[in-house]
């Protein structure tokens with residue numbers, strides 16, 4: 056099934072004509088190929104060419120009464136992988152509309168034999184094999200360094216790699232499929248490279264239009280009456296002494312709070328899973344004394360505080376799962392010894408101040424689950440949050456915060472639009488004056504003016520004035536581009552984390568008055584709905600923790616159990632950096648095709664299946680880091696607890712000058728192997744992700760997905776275990792990291808913190824080399840730019856790397872526009 060919004064849009068246009076997707080798919084592929092992926096031609100006249108082609112194909116089909124034998128059909132699908140077959144097939148079927156729309160030059164264009172790139176992956180950054188045309192730059196750190204040096208001389212040395220080998224890939228028990236063949240088929244379906252085009256050419260194209268990245272829309276709701284100052288930290292989370300609190304918004308001004316208080320005051324990471332609804336009820340987290348506190352909202356102003364207090368005073372934080380559903384309910388359930396006990400809560404504003412004392416004093420610790428999922432689940436009591444929206448994140452528009460406290464803004468509650476006084480809403484983010492560092496992106500003083508309705512607007516050359524703090528000189532709040540019905544909130548220029556992180560992360564735009572897209576900043580990933588992320592101490596066996604350790608495990612002469620998963624040695628040095636050897640291996644892994652695993656029953660393909668299941672495109676088997684955690688005896692400062700301590704380096708979000716949109720950069724020099732941040736987002740099943748993509752094909756609102764498939768080779772993954780992270784609406788600073796082909800300065804590494812089962816893990820970014828202050832941080836999304844079958848809109852890569860995998864493509868499109 057299509058994942059690319061364009062493909063999905065085509066499917067949906069055909070569905071409107073009553074044409075089933077299974078008929079559309081093969082024809083669309085041919086059309087794409089024939090049109091050299093020129094979507095404009097396909098989209099013309101509401102997909103007329105496509106519809107014509109399908110009808111024509113139908114007419115030419117063998118009559119229903121003589122169906123093709125199943126085995127033949129299957130083999131044919133498999134056989135589609137063969138270049139000659141597909142070529143012949145296409146040439147045998149010169150569909151009329153295709154002829155009609157052919158470009159000049161295409162008549163003579165011969166199909167190019169497939170180049171030997173790696174298997175394509177389904178998503179960006181759903182990690183994909185990166186090999187392109189069999190040629191990649193040196194992969195290891197040391198090699199990369201060398202390669203970088205060489206690059207500057209313009210004499211890059213490439214290393215040719217073998218194609219990925221797939222063992223025993225069988226299409227539904229039929230003939231084994233040659234990995235090569237399957238791979239080729241993928242390439243052929245989406246690519247028609249003109250002959251003799253250099254595969255990698257230096258990038259010298261001018262930067263023209265801005266990239267078309269989707270702006271994930273989100274709504275930030277206010278927290279009221281919680282005693283905090285929301286004028287700046289609206290809906291934000293606060294940390295106090297280590298407690299995790301999630302404050303959910305309340306509509307009518309009286310935020311309720313449930314505290315889930317794990318006994319341990321020393322745990323490094325709480326066991327709290329916060330899942331968000333599509334919409335954003337989960338607004339804030341607060342930490343106090345190592346307690347995990349979840350503040351839930353009331354709907355009509357009567358919420359009190361619910362505390363869930365595990366009574367054990369030994370190790371172990373509570374196992375709390377909070378998830379949200381599309382309908383916005385919050386459910387809380389406490390499990391003990393396999394029983395579900397009730398965690399309370401109200402709908403309709405009747406929440407009191409219940410405390411739940413968890414009785415377990417030993418492990419397995421209590422499992423408290425709070426789900427914002429389907430109503431009426433057994434053993435749960437629901438809380439309906441103030442904003443009860445049965446929508447996906449993108450389904451409703453975001454709020455633009457006005458400086459005028461008396462103004463009225465729409466808010467969606469229970470699925471309908473209500474008017475809310477802005478006093479109930481988020482207060483404006485008032486940035487302070489901020490001197491920006493010099494360098495490439497040195498701040499140009501931003502002009503200001505007061506717009507109507509006290510909006511802060513920029514207007515070419517006129518001064519922007521902060522309506523509330525008129526002396527604030529570098530205000531860059533923006534309201535332009537937003538229709539009146541669409542209300543957005545701007546990010547705090549000094550700290551878009553809203554206090555979630557240990558460090559502030561500012562943003563800067565030196566070239567325009569735009570501010571970063573609104574989204575909910577969350578420090579940790581949150582379950583959306585179906586994802587099975589079970590954090591349970593009872594699942595952490597003795598071999599998965601070091602309960603007898605003390606102090607700092609990394610300094611100990613004998614590595615403890617926690618080093619077992621990294622070959623008996625810790626991945627980190629005593630200084631908290633990744634060991635060079637380990638880092639080198641991690642970088643090299645993604646460049647070697649033999650490290651790709653091909654599922655027999657791929658959850659990704661399964662989730663997108665439209666009746667014709669395609670073979671798995673491959674998943675990279677990665678090296679994991681395993682960190683010590685709550686069940687370990689070591690202290691919070693143990694050197695084997697790096698990513699769980701969160702971001703520590705100085706980062707800044709900035710508007711790039713080369714057309715990539717916003718990016719993330721470091722404000723300080725970083726050594727090689729330093730942890731920068733993890734990729735945080737909503738935890739979705741791949742099925743849910745696919746649902747999102749299908750739902751919003753035309754809006755251009757994209758997901759920002761990362762597939763958590765590093766361990767899919769271990770067994771057949773159930774749907775609820777095949778997960779990804781989507782940072783479109785909920786995310787952290789990592790959502791701003793742009794892509795760079797091959798020689799990115801960050802590498803992503805899976806890290807086990809609290810889940811020994813590796814279907815869920817943290818994806819952490821480490822520096823692959825030294826990085827100087829002001830350098831943009833990049834990682835290789837692993838995109839195969841020639842694979843149209845992606846769950847996001849492919850962008851034109853402007854990474855600037857000499858190894859850019861999108862070169863060919865740029866070259867091709869230039870060529871076809873010339874041909875036209």
Ligand SMILES: C[S@@+](CC[C@H](N)C(=O)[O-])C[C@H]1O[C@@H](n2cnc3c(N)ncnc32)[C@H](O)[C@@H]1O
Pocket residue numbers: 266267268269572714715716717718759790791792793794795850851852853854
């Ligand atoms: C995860 S977001 C990164 C942050 C994004 N630049 C923003 O402004 O929100 C991914 C999007 O950034 C843009 N992008 C990332 N890397 C790029 C690159 N190398 N060239 C062009 N656009 C890029 C694309 O639009 C892509 O869809």
